[in-house]
Amino acid sequence: MAVSGARPMAAFASDATQTRGRLFPEADMPPRSAFRRDCDRIIHSTAFRRLKHKTQVFVFNEGDHFRTRLTHTLEVVQVARSIARALGLDEDLAEALALAHDLGHPPFAHAGERALDACLKDYGGFDHNAQSLRVVTRIERRYAEFDGLNLTWETLEGIAKHNGPLTDRQGHGIGRYAAGLPHAIKAHSGLQDLELWTHAGPEAQVAAIADDIAYDVHDLDDGLRARLFAVDDLKDLPLVGAALAEVRARYRGLDVPRTVNEVMRRLITRLIEDVVAETARRAAESGVASAGAVRALGRPLVGFSDRVRAQEAAIKGFLFPHMYRHPRVVRIMEEAQGVLRDLFARFTAQPWDMPPSWQEDLDFSDAPRLARRVADYIGGMTDRYALDQHARFFDLTPDLR
Structure with a gap:
């Protein structure tokens, strides 16, 4: 095993001292x-x-x-x-x-x-x-x-x-x-071969599943806060319902906000523990001994066990109709899409309305390049700035709430 400080590193971990480097070489900075x-x-x-x-x-x-x-x-x-x-x-x-x-x-x-x-x-x-x-x-x-x-x-x-x-x-x-x-x-x-036909290294796979865990849990939390659904609606949801029953049994009479926090922290813990145990099992079974071997494995190394994967999918299955497709959320997001469509049409028709830095080296007659530049500009906007820009050029800007 390689060792970083006092913490042992897995044989299949990425090694910062053996990085494939940067497109533009730079000196190390220990x-x-x-x-x-x-x-x-x-x-x-x-x-x-x-x-x-x-x-x-x-x-x-x-x-x-x-x-x-x-x-x-x-x-x-x-x-x-x-x-x-x-x-x-x-x-x-x-x-x-x-x-x-x-x-x-x-x-x-x-x-x-x-x-x-x-x-x-x-x-x-x-x-x-x-x-x-x-x-x-x-x-x-x-x-x-x-x-x-x-x-x-x-x-x-x-x-x-x-x-x-x-x-x-x-x-x-x-x-x-x-x-x-x-x-x-x-x-x-065209500049750098990222080997798009292989799986990513183990740390990238960890980041991907961490994204799933984080938004599963905090979308449940935010949906409850927004009153799109109630705590009792979660009673029959795998993993979540079990955590809710555990909290209610242990802390009788606990107020709703603390109940929700206790449930969510248990949910995060159990999802993380399952990923760690399942990934360790897959690593031992496959015998991967380097990050390169993880890429070449032909299947993900990092993941949930079969049982928890089905339970996690049920959480997503709950959130889709109860939150992401909730009429209130859908209405606001449809109005938001209209804001960006309006801005895109405006800036492709009148690119000089973009800040000067976004017009540099841009041939206004080159439609593909102009469209991509406008998308880069709009894509970088915050919600507030997009609404401010819309109000600048259009008479009616929706109040997204």
């Missing part, structure tokens, strides 16, 4: 590892700061206690680091991937993504995972010698394919990308 530097660069980026005013499910003016993209991201970081520590993986790389996973989200959550994807249907579409890669490789401009953040290969690989392979070995898109790869992925693949 005592920070290459992956720690990736974390720091993401934290200091403009895109990361803007997450605090981007919708998770509820828009900013519905209340200060609902999650935003930033608070969601921080919760994903906490879960990812917990799992990585328990498995002996590189915590800094897991953190970097958790920090970066939503940088490409436009305003108004998945509704905003759907709106921009429709606007770009003739130009390769819009995919928030691909846009995260575009943000850290092109859009961020903080350094004198390169665009982007010049993150390590392992971090870029994890951003691009933390949910699994994007292509077959011949480079043909698979799954949701069977019709073609997103523009940002294709553009970067």
Whole structure:
């Protein structure tokens, strides 16, 4: 086993001293590892700061206690680091991937993504995972010698394919990308081979499942806070119902807010414990002895047990109709999509209405490039800024609440 400080590392952990490097070579800067530097660069980026005013499910003016993209991201970081520590993986790389996973989200959550994807249907579409890669490789401009953040290969690989392979070995898109790869992925693949046909390294897989755990739990919490459903509606939900029964049996008469908090923390703990146990079992069974072996395994190493995977799927199955498709949420998000469609139409017709920095080196007659530039501009907006810009150019701007 390799050793980092006093903590033993798993044989299949990524090794920061053996990184495949950066697109633009840079000298090491001890005592920070290459992956720690990736974390720091993401934290200091403009895109990361803007997450605090981007919708998770509820828009900013519905209340200060609902999650935003930033608070969601921080919760994903906490879960990812917990799992990585328990498995002996590189915590800094897991953190970097958790920090970066939503940088490409436009305003108004998945509704905003759907709106921009429709606007770009003739130009390769819009995919928030691909846009995260575009943000850290092109859009961020903080350094004198390169665009982007010049993150390590392992971090870029994890951003691009933390949910699994994007292509077959011949480079043909698979799954949701069977019709073609997103523009940002294709553009970067011409500069750097991220081996899109393999699974990502173990830390990227940890970040992906940490995302699932975090939003399963905090969406239940936010849905209860918003009164889209009640605590008793969870009694028959696998995992959640058991935790609720346990809390009520142990703390009779406990008020609802504390009951909910006790249930949610138990739920997070049990999901994390299952991932750790199942991943350790898979690692022992497969005999993987390096991060490269994890990529080449042909199936995910990190995951839930069969029993808990079905229970976790039931949570998502509950949230879809009771929260994501709740009439109140749907109405607001439909109005939000209209805001982004209006902005896209305005800026493609009158690109000089964008700030001067977004017009640099842009040929207004080059429709594909113009559409992509407008999408980059809108995609980086916060909810508030998108509404402010809409009010600037249009007579009627919806009050999203």
